[in-house]
Each structure stands twice: as structure tokens, then as C-alpha cells.
Amino acid sequence: MTATVPLSAYLILSAALFVIGVAGVLIRRNVLVIFMAIELMLNAVNLTFVAFARFLRSMDGQIIVLFVMAVAAAEVAVGLAIIIALYRNKESANVDEINLLKG
């Protein structure tokens, strides 16, 4: 089976998804949605890895994706715990109101 879809198509899709994630982090104020946007960015990077793994005929990219997923799972567990702790203190999930470190 020959690859008719070129690598660049996958890379552009990945870039677009990553940028959407960045936009989400920049324009949303809800901490959970920002967190979802970060997951989106991680997935965009995963797509790049898998695409390169396919076109460079190397499995290494897929292995890295597995590691990224494991780290993402760890990050979500800790991140959501932090969000719940924050919500308990502040009764809010708006990042603008979470500014205790601001002097």
C-alpha cells in the first residue's frame, strides 16, 4: 500500500490542532477548559510522532507516543486533584481569580 496522503498533510493537521490548543489556553478562563486545550496540544504532538513513525519507517515515534500518553494520564490525575483543591479554597474555576502568588 503506497501512502497517497503526504506527510505534510498530517503535519499541517497536527500544527492546526496544536494552534487551536494554544488559542484555547489563551482565550478561555475556565481552568478545566484550559486543561482540555493542553490535552489537545499533547495529542497534536502525538499525531506528529505517529506520522513521522510511518513515513520514516521507524517504530520509535509510536513508542514515544505511549510515553506521552502515560505522562498525560499522570498529569491529568494530579491536575484534576489540584483543580478540586483550588475549587475548595476559592469556590471558582476561573484562572483570573486564582492569583494568590501575585504580590
Added chain:
Amino acid sequence: MPEGAFFVIMVTKIVVVFGLMLLSVSYLTWLERKVIGDIQVRLGPMRVGPHGLLQPIADAIKLLFKEEIVPQAADRTLYLLAPAIALVPAFISFAVIPFGDQVRFFGQTIDLVITDVNIGLLYVFGVASLGVYGIVLGGWASNNKYALLGGLRSSAQMISYELSLGLSVIGVVMLSQSLSLVEIVGAQTRMWFILLQPVGFLIFLICAVAEVNRAPFDLPEAETELVAGFHVEYSSMKFAMYFMAEYANMITVSAMTTTLFLGGWRGPWLPPVVWFLIKLYLLIFLFIWLRGTLPRFRYDQLMRFGWKVLLPVALANIVVTAVFVALR
């Protein structure tokens, strides 16, 4: 095999399996009421048809003509979508489960499995893990505190027990060296895996009961404390869809247990498909029997049992199996 014949065979298989499953689902409701009735020394449905055999049809007609009620404060889109989300995974996970050997038919060799993928086991787990969305979203969209509690309970329960469920089959995968369900059945030619993996089988069975939210793990819909849990607001056909999802899930996990531990369609004398159905229905009977016998767990008992008993035992089972495989 020509393209056209392949297509026709595929569609036939899908239609037959889907049709049989729908039929089984509707008659499981009858079977359950009869068996529970027997256990509780009463008759169960008797009025519609001989021994109530037409009861499922009457129920279906009744449910179809009931009024659809959508609570005013509900999130309409998700409220309507959730039962469908619950139903679809229950049906499509059957696509990779082999229910018989190859048969010759009109000069074509046909595998009695809809499609054999080399990651079939993972596919089933992936699809099964989506079933929780239907319940959680239904609970949330109803905008009812009992429904929400039921939904939250179910997501916690399913995440907890999915872990042990996944770990309990790793022993089987190690012994059969494959994730394809067809090859797992093939590896049980000489000995069923229930004999080599009795602990794995027990854990799988317990977790399977918990995954399909059946008694004694039916906390998401505990009548006595949550009214009816996540589907308290549902009526008419959408209620029926939740019910169908529950029974379809029951069939799927029974088929999985059969495939993974009871040798799939293998058995002497009788044709393979018949053996598959016998094992399947014995397991379903066991599910109903459990419901008739055991009281419901308390929520903290459920969590403690899942995390502090099942998970360590499943891990120990993996280690023991690994040592056994390495020494062989």
C-alpha cells in the same frame, strides 16, 4: 474470494448477529423475570401467551406508545443523545467475538466471526470503556440529584473495576500470545483457560458483573436509595434503550468470558455455534442467579473490594502466570 461475495457475506453476518442479539435482548427480559420468579417461588409473567412467552413483545409495544417526557430543566440535546450513546457500544463490541468455526457454504469458506482483527481484545475493552458515557451523561443531563448521583457512582465504579478487568485477562494474553480473539480460542484446543487461570477467571467474572452494573454491583440504579439512579427521569423508548443496553452488555461480557476462559465455541459432539450458545446462556443464567441471591454492596464496600482485594490479587495473578510462562 471476489469482492462482491465478500461484501454479501459480511452484510449477512452483521444482519444475522445483530438480529439475533436484538431477539436475545428482548427475550432475556422474559428469562430474567421467569428465573427470578422461580427463585422467589412465584410464577413470573404468565398472561401473555403460553408461560408469558409473548410478554417481551407486549412490553415493547407498550414502551413504544408511552409518552416521551423530557424534564424542563434537562439539557435537551444530551438527554436525548445519552441512551443512544449507551446502546451503541453494547452492540458493536460483538463484532470481533468468534461464535463458531469456519463453515463451508455455497462453496465459500466463511469464518463465523464478523471480523477478526489482531487487536480484538483491546478493541472490546476500548468499546466497553465508552459505555460509561451513556450513563454519566444521562445522569447529568436529567438535572436531577438522584440521577446525577447514580451517574457519578457509575463512573467511579466503572473506572475502578475496569482496571482489574483489564489486568485479569493479561494472564490469558500471556498464555495464548495473542490479542486476537480467534487465536485465543485457537490456543484453548487442548485445555480451557479456566483451568490454567482460575483466579483470572474469578476476577474477570466479578469485574464483568460490576462493569454491566448488575446486582450485587447495581449501585448506579439502586432503587432503595437512588430511586432508580441515572435513568430515573427517562420514559418510553429511551428508558427501553437503557434496558436494552444493559442486557446487550450482559450478552457481550458473557460472550467475552466464554471466549477468553471457556474455550469459546469449542466442545465435543455438538456443532460449535450450539456450544457457544450453551456456554453463553449458562453464564447469563449465572448473572440472573446472582441478582436473585446476593444483596447489594454498600458504596464504600464496593470501592474497598475493588481497590484493596481485586486489584492486588489480579497483579499477583499476573506475576505467578509470568513465572509459570517463563519456566515452561
Added chain:
Amino acid sequence: MEWLMFVPLAAMALITATLVIVLRNPVYCALSLVGTFFALSGIYLLLQAQFIAVIQVIVYAGAIMVLFLFVVMLLDLGHERPLWLQRDRPRLLIGVGAVVLLLLELVIPVGSWTARVPQGSSTSELMGGVGNTQLVGRLLFTEFLVPFEITSVILLIAIIGAMVLARR
């Protein structure tokens, strides 16, 4: 044939991803993100990474997003004010501008990339022969054994961290 699969999947990924950052209700955002993950899983199948595709569904759609939904429902977050009503529009404009610049910077090099790079040995024939899962497993437990073990440590730390944070 491949385009026929790629274009709808890519469109679905982009649309659902946009919905994630545009919709106001966090529950809908989470569901859109699940849609994105499914589209990506389909694209992984196109790229002959069956194992990654299924793991994507199990880990992201089956576990991570359920956790997200769990927290959203637990906290019962209200709706955000829509973007165009937020008080500091300059910040919004700067954000969108920066994002467009970033997109250009990421996409422009893609077209001009022509260098020949060494090709690995995992051809599609090999994958068809032994299967994707076996290849991943073999590499994971030989070449990548140390990172693999470190990952388990990370997960352990995450478990403890989540416990400590949630206990209070």
C-alpha cells in the same frame, strides 16, 4: 482511497477541536474533545498504528475524559461568559494574532522540508507480518526499557500526589 478517509477524519478533528475552545458549557467541551480523540484514533489507523489507535481510545476517551466529566459534574461549573463579551478585548486580539503567527510559523517549514533522512527498518511488510503490537512490545522492553521503568515511577508519583492533594 487514503484521502477519502483522511479528509473527513481531519475535518472532524479540526471542527471538534474548535468546538472545545468555543463552546461555553464545559460538559460539551469535554464531549467535543472525545470526538477529537476518536478522529485522531482513526487517523492513527490510517498511519498503520493500530495499537496506538486503540490505546488512544482506551486511555483518553475511556479514562481521562471520564475523569474530566466526573470533575466537571462534581464541581457543577456554570457557563462562562462568551468570548466576545469579556472585558479585555485587546488581550483577545493579541491572543488571536499570536496564534495566527504561530500557525504560520509551524506550517511554512512543512512545505520547504526536503532533506533526505535515514529510513528505519519497520516497513509496512514487516508490520503486516508480525503485527504492530508485537513490534511496539519488543521495542518497549528492549531499547526503551529504562524510559519505560521511569514512566512507571512517574505514574506512582502521580498517584501519591493526587491522593495527597485530594485528601485535605
